[in-house]
Amino acid sequence: MLFHLLAVGDVVGDQGLSFLDRHLRSLKKLHAVDFTVVNGENASGVGITPRQAKDIFNAGADVITLGNHTWNRIQIADFLEDNPYILRPANYTSRVPGRGWGVFDGPRGLRIGVMNLIGRCEMDSNFENPFTVASAALKEMDADLTVVDLHAEATSEKGAMGWYLDGRVQAVWGTHTHVPTADVQILPKGTGFVTDLGMTGPAQSVLGIKPQQAINRFLGGLPARFEQSEGPCKLESVLFTIDTSTRKCVSAERLDIRE
Numbered sequence: 001m002l003f004h005l006l007a008v009g010d011v012v013g014d015q016g017l018s019f020l021d022r023h024l025r026s027l028k029k030l031h032a033v034d035f036t037v038v039n040g041e042n043a044s045g046v047g048i049t050p051r052q053a054k055d056i057f058n059a060g061a062d063v064i065t066l067g068n069h070t071w072n073r074i075q076i077a078d079f080l081e082d083n084p085y086i087l088r089p090a091n092y093t094s095r096v097p098g099r100g101w102g103v104f105d106g107p108r109g110l111r112i113g114v115m116n117l118i119g120r121c122e123m124d125s126n127f128e129n130p131f132t133v134a135s136a137a138l139k140e141m142d143a144d145l146t147v148v149d150l151h152a153e154a155t156s157e158k159g160a161m162g163w164y165l166d167g168r169v170q171a172v173w174g175t176h177t178h179v180p181t182a183d184v185q186i187l188p189k190g191t192g193f194v195t196d197l198g199m200t201g202p203a204q205s206v207l208g209i210k211p212q213q214a215i216n217r218f219l220g221g222l223p224a225r226f227e228q229s230e231g232p233c234k235l236e237s238v239l240f241t242i243d244t245s246t247r248k249c250v251s252a253e254r255l256d257i258r259e
């Protein structure tokens, strides 16, 4: 049996939420998607509120993953404890609430494991090693299929994770940079991989925010609260097709939508 898993890039702001709501259901229907994982850590620009998490679920996500901005909207903390379908990186220390992986009921009785990790290169240093945490978690996860979102800056760290988990999970994708990479592939032992999914939100932007604000920052101007850009939106995602009998990814392809 073929299992279709859609991984959707970081949803940015109200425009990203609205675009996701308008397009995700039809995209899933068109490609017979069985399970959908959406990175939501930028739903507030930085962070995500419980209301925004509910909006992402209502748009069609089965599981939400997060990243470095998990705690920017601290009101999400209780929601992370209460709702097992939203994950924060598993390699946060045990001092924070929530969970970093879960095993979820998929179609036809399949148990789908989803793990969220965060990288350490050019990120906060107070994270456990994502590689050793991933290995330890896999020993505990009783899943038929497992997929991993590594929220990280460095392409090298994301690439290394893909190869590290090759043959042990069915898909590994990167998030956080908001720039889609052109390296969608199936690794030798059958793990689907892409360095970064991209993002969901304003297309005419720098990572979702107004270009002038990004330029001002790099010119050394006064810091200002980032505002999301306006205009047409895009949704960037990768569809992983997994053969459930061999537990290998057999196809990985970009599904990107632009207004």
Ligand SMILES: [Fe+2]
Residues within 6 Å of the ligand: 041, 067, 068, 069, 151, 175, 176, 177
């Ligand atoms: Fe991020």
